[in-house]
């Protein structure tokens with residue numbers, strides 16, 4: 001869970017934002033509406049950075065921030081106040097903030113964190129040719145996954161290679177952060193510190209320590225993914241090929257082959273409205289989405305004529321006042337295209 | 344008759360020890376002679392080794408029924424540590440596929456741990472009927488007794504389940520049992536025509552000095568603790584009845600002394616729990632502030648002092664917790680800090696786990712409990728168990744009334760122990776129905792009203808030569824990978 005002040009990062013002084021959207025983006029609740037508004041708030045990079053977030057705690061923190069006048073209530077959502085901005089600046093100076101949030105939506109984070117602990121411990125014990133040790137706490141799934149990789153990698157695995165990878169990864173990082181990251185590993189004759197102990201020793205709190213470790217762990221996975229070693233085969237399967245959910249990816253694959261929404265609906269035996277949702281999700285995440293296959297030149301011309309200003313402020317009702325038949329799907333698609341400057 | 348030499352050879356071969364602890368060999372001889380057995384051995388006497396070695400000798404699967412998930416996982420880890428790969432805990436934490444796989448290959452495992460509710464599952468039972476079990480083990484067997492403090496209703500079904508798999512050779516194990524609990528275990532687990540062997544070893548531990556320090560306030564308790572702690576021989580384990588207090592005092596000790604300390608309880612992340620256990624095992628911690636969640640799988644031999652910051656639940660838990668001290672047979676201290684106000688707290692804690700009349704009524708009217716209150720789900724499980732067995736609300740009310748009464752009696756016995764002006768060790772022996780009588784001396788224990796002399800437990804000079812732990816990331820990497 002993020003600290004209360006950390007939530008201030010997700011609010012703006014000029015754009016009203018709904019806290020429910022923020023919460024659901026952080027927790028990776030992927031409805032098209034959440035994704036769309038997350039895009040408007042420019043917080044989609046933070047998707048899935050807090051998968052375990054409890055909504056009760058989140059709501060409590062927001063209430064507290066409102067009471068402290070760091071946020072204020074407006075009809076369409078919350079605004080960051082001047083007091084909130086200064087609290088955020090003060091907080092930022094003292095605390096750790098995740099630097100690579102966009103990796104959390106690409107990687108099976110929980111699995112990787114367990115696998116990384118196993119990798120370091122098993123390799124370390126291997127370096128000392130020790131077979132008798134208690135394996136660090138890891139889920140059964142992570143142990144099984146790791147064992148499969150280890151069986152094939154064992155022959156060539158050199159402890160020093162992993163050491164060199166870690167040194168190369170940490171070389172350009174702030175030393176203080178690198179120290180904290182490495183203090184979290186168990187190995188031969190090396191016992192990890194707990195987050196509370198590290199918080200005690202540094203000027204960080206427990207939540208900072210946890211965020212730092214998660215951030216460094218996923219960044220290290222990304223680093224290994226781009227190094228030509230046998231560790232690549234360990235991390236690659238844990239990365240998602242695409243940012244789309246599975247069903248959306250299947251729909252989008254057909255769309256790329258030239259199928260139209262109605263045809264996709266028929267072949268996938270899904271409702272047209274579901275296919276449209278998939279396409280909106282794809283429009284949000286995919287580069288070079290073919291908006292013009294779904295919106296005609298006249299539709300675009302008409303929509304561009306009546307809507308100006310920031311897309312988040314547009315109101316679908318206006319179309320109905322013009323007595324023109326353009327459904328909500330096309331309206332939202334146009335909104336997304338304009339937000340991405342693709343239309 | 345199986346000779347001691349045969350067993351010792353096996354022990355040496357499989358586990359690398361040269362001799363048995365008291366009671367172990369006798370249990371194994373009884374089992375090898377075909378007698379189901381109830382073993383009552385105090386904590387730290389290696390109860391699990393009995394069935395582990397039996398599995399090796401019989402070369403047949405051993406099934407272990409155990410009440411706690413964490414306990415099972417610790418045991419499996421320990422077996423794996425000993426190089427035993429075919430051990431598994433069949434729990435709800437396994438993925439569906441993994442569970443199916445284990446079920447289909449159940450007979451190929453040497454040691455299978457499971458909770459009683461898992462044993463009730465038809466799929467599990469069906470598999471077990473096809474397997475020739477070497478040994479059926481009921482761990483923490485006192486859970487079967489309504490007279491015991493940790494009664495678990497699902498343990499009551501074990502007799503029937505055991506019949507269904509053909510009454511296999513059985514070993515029931517517990518650390519503590521009064522004579523009432525002992526006969527209850529035999530009755531609830533075995534058929535009337537079976538006469539299990541009972542092998543009991545005393546709870547009395549000659550190397551542990553039992554003492555109670557009475558204080559008049561929380562404030563005074565903290566002051567006393569902070570003043571005493573830095574003088575004591577390390578390591579020290581302090582028991583608390585709440586996570587919050589364990590955290591608080593751990594912080595206080597860190598702030599006011601130079602001792603290395605950590606809090607340990609179920610609220611911590613798994614990885615943190617692992618690290619703390621490892622740090623403690625490697626003497627990187629002096630003091631652990633723990634709830635009763637600590638210690639299950641820990642086998643640290645040189646704990647010099649067990650402190651109780653709060654009252655334990657009863658004398659059964661007390662003697663188990665105290666039994667973690669001095670497993671190396673060296674002199675150790677068990678000191679309980681007693682503020683009479685704690686009695687009320689403990690009374691609340693123990694009645695909190697049982698539903699009261701209002702809650703029973705609420706449950707029957709709404710088919711569930713109000714989850715605003717803590718412990719609601721635990722109570723709900725209890726109520727569910729009894730209603731599934733078609734018991735009326737009146738009957739259930741009576742059951743819980745009786746159990747509340749029982750808990751109150753247990754608490755009273757604990758208070759009597761605290762206030763006892765006679766030898767505390769004799770008090771415990773008598774409580775557990777043992778005939779042993781200890782010759783009391785000033786070095787044996789400190790009865791209430793007697794001065795508390797702790798000189799023998801103080802460190803002459805604090806050993807500050809603790810191995811330095813590397814902090815620089817390059818040093819850590821070099822140490823990890825031998826670079």
Ligand SMILES: [Zn+2]
Pocket residue numbers: 765766767768769782783784787788789
């Ligand atoms: Zn005595």
